Amino acid sequence: MDTTKxxxxxxxxxxxxxxxxxxxxxQWADLAAEVPGTTAVNALAMLNLAAQLMPEAECYLEVGAxxxxxxxxxxxxxxxxxxxxxxxxxxxxHGGAATRADLDRTIERYAAHADTHVVEGDSFRTLTRPGVxxxxxxxxxxxxxxxxxxxxxxLAVIEPLLADExxxxxxxxxxxxxxxVHGDYLAGHRGWSxxxxxxxxxxxxxxxxxxxxALVYRRPPGAPRTLSPADERRRRLQVAVRGPLxxxxxxxxxxVPPIVSAPRRRLAPLA
Ligand SMILES: C[S@@+](CC[C@H](N)C(=O)[O-])C[C@H]1O[C@@H](n2cnc3c(N)ncnc32)[C@H](O)[C@@H]1O
Numbered sequence: 001m002d003t004t005k006x007x008x009x010x011x012x013x014x015x016x017x018x019x020x021x022x023x024x025x026x027q028w029a030d031l032a033a034e035v036p037g038t039t040a041v042n043a044l045a046m047l048n049l050a051a052q053l054m055p056e057a058e059c060y061l062e063v064g065a066x067x068x069x070x071x072x073x074x075x076x077x078x079x080x081x082x083x084x085x086x087x088x089x090x091x092x093x094h095g096g097a098a099t100r101a102d103l104d105r106t107i108e109r110y111a112a113h114a115d116t117h118v119v120e121g122d123s124f125r126t127l128t129r130p131g132v133x134x135x136x137x138x139x140x141x142x143x144x145x146x147x148x149x150x151x152x153x154x155l156a157v158i159e160p161l162l163a164d165e166x167x168x169x170x171x172x173x174x175x176x177x178x179x180x181v182h183g184d185y186l187a188g189h190r191g192w193s194x195x196x197x198x199x200x201x202x203x204x205x206x207x208x209x210x211x212x213x214a215l216v217y218r219r220p221p222g223a224p225r226t227l228s229p230a231d232e233r234r235r236r237l238q239v240a241v242r243g244p245l246x247x248x249x250x251x252x253x254x255x256v257p258p259i260v261s262a263p264r265r266r267l268a269p270l271a
Contacts, residue, residue, distance in 0.1 A: 001138035003167050003216045006053050007195065013049045018042055019198055022207065028073065032206070035106055036096060037069025039143060039171060040200060040209030044073035050139045050167050051078050058138030058163045059084060063123040063154065064171075067098045068106030070143060075114035083116045084133055086123040086144075091250040124150075124238050127157040128227070136163035143171035145246060149238055151181040157235060159189065159217065160225040166217045167195075174199040174211030182213070190220045 014021050022029070023045035032041050039047075051060050051074040058081075065071040065085035075083050091097055100120060107116055119126050123144055126132055140162065142154040155168070162168070172178060174197075186192045195216045200208030227235060 001050075001054050001058060001163055001165055001167050003165055003195065006050055006167060009049065009053065013045045014042075018046070019208075027076065029206075031069065031073055031076075031110070035069040035072065035110070036067045036098075038066070038203070038209060039070035039073070040206055040212075042198065042207045043169075043171070043209065043212040044070060046198075046212060046214075047074040047139070047141055047169065048076050048078075050169070051075065051081060051083070054081055054138040054167075056080055057135060058166075059133055059135050060139045060141075061133060061137045061158070061161075062086065062141040062143065063127075064142070064144035065103055065118070066092070066143075068103045068110070070141060070171075071103075071116075072106055072110035074139070074141070075111040075116065079113045079115075081115065082135065083111075083114055084119060085116065086119045086121070086126060088122050088247075089120065090247045122239060122243055124153050124157055124235055124243065127161065128235065133161060137161045137166060138163045139167050139169070141169045141171070145243070146172055146175070146178070147242065147246065148177060148181045149234060149242055151178050152185055153231070153235055153238055155182070155185050155189070155192070155215075156227055156231040160227070162217050162219070164219045168215040168217060170213045170215065172210035173197065173213035174201075174208075179213075182215070186215075191218050191223060192216070193218075 010018060013023055015024055023042060028041045028044040031044060047070055054060060060074050061084040062071050063086045065087045071085045089100055140158050144150060144154060193216050196214040198208050198212045200211040202210055
């Protein structure tokens with residue numbers, strides 16, 4: 001993926017600085033209104049521009065597709081590239097969980113023209129399976145679980161699968177915790193840089209939501225295509241313990257009614 005070309009052609013998708021402008025085409029706002037989801041309007045336009053510019057010999061891969069809003073955005077007007085969505089269909093912490101049938105319906109409606117593949121399961125498990133993708137990943141969008149370990153692993157597990165030059169988008173990246181994890185990862189792994197940050201004010205921010213950061217990966221000569229032993233240990237812990245624990249917590253939280261505070265009693269002023 002020619003990442004320099006991507007950044008030089010942002011004006012095809014945005015009439016001015018994307019931090020403060022809406023996309024050129026209203027289709028992204030329409031899509032956000034039609035398909036439930038969390039990826040904000042400007043991020044949808046960014047993902048699509050990246051997919052448009054990605055070479056055919058590479059693929060787009062997204063972790064956390066849910067109802068498919070961002071996934072189908074990437075595919076719009078792109079019929080000659082391959083798209084992978086990885087989704088575990090677990091309980092949701094906000095915005096409502098989706099089923100496989102929900103995602104399939106969205107794909108059928110908005111991406112029937114595209115070469116799409118859904119991989120069901122935990123991305124930290126499936127992405128280390130041989131043959132999970134059949135070509136290098138040129139564009140990667142991580143919109144999966146948001147813990148520190150998950151964000152570290154989001155980069156670690158994809159690194160061996162990335163094209164020699166690749167564009168990596170991370171959702172909700174405005175959160176200081178996520179930025180710290182990325183800073184630490186980039187400091188400890190060669191070939192990575194933070195290329196752009198489009199920060200958001202949270203779920204109410206229709207333009208950028210929780211923010212989108214763009215990282216660039218350029219594979220250094222001789223870089224291994226395997227996880228380091230420390231990252232492999234982290235991955236195993238995530239798959240066996242942290243991931244299931246997070247799902248169980250979300251499942252319980254989904255069943256517990258929100259705590260309603262009792263009306264405060266007015267205290268008589270002290271004499
Ligand atoms: C924030 S939502 C994704 C929203 C979607 N990209 C959109 O634009 O609306 C996060 C999704 O990640 C999925 N998820 C959580 N943990 C996962 C994992 N380990 N592997 C794959 N998907 C996961 C959840 O089921 C959820 O649907």
